[in-house]
Amino acid sequence: MPNTGDMRLVLNKAGAAQTASVVFQTGWSGRAEFGLSGDEDWRVKVSHDGVAWYPAFDVGRFSGKTTFRQQLTIDGANFLLNGDIWTTAQITVAADNSWGQ
Numbered sequence: 001m002p003n004t005g006d007m008r009l010v011l012n013k014a015g016a017a018q019t020a021s022v023v024f025q026t027g028w029s030g031r032a033e034f035g036l037s038g039d040e041d042w043r044v045k046v047s048h049d050g051v052a053w054y055p056a057f058d059v060g061r062f063s064g065k066t067t068f069r070q071q072l073t074i075d076g077a078n079f080l081l082n083g084d085i086w087t088t089a090q091i092t093v094a095a096d097n098s099w100g101q
Contacts, residue, residue: 016040017038019036022035029050032044033045056069
């Protein structure tokens with residue numbers, strides 16, 4: 001927006017099934033990507049070779065719900081959860097491999 005001090009990078013898709021994303025590469029081979037990849041949910045995925053891609057997490061467009069697609073590892077002595085500091089916690093993980101189909 002001119003003269004506002006704001007700056008935005010806009011990636012506009014032609015349709016819901018298209019892709020608007022940012023790809024990070026090494027030697028012209030993709031290693032990480034985030035954006036709207038083939039639908040309207042915001043996703044993050046990574047690759048070790050640019051061929052096999054592993055989804056890290058996505059954020060649902062209708063709910064804003066974040067779904068972690070791989071094992072979630074929390075590293076460190078403490079982490080913040082709902083404004084309270086916890087040193088231990090139990091995390092229940094539901095098996096959902098529908099993303100790979």
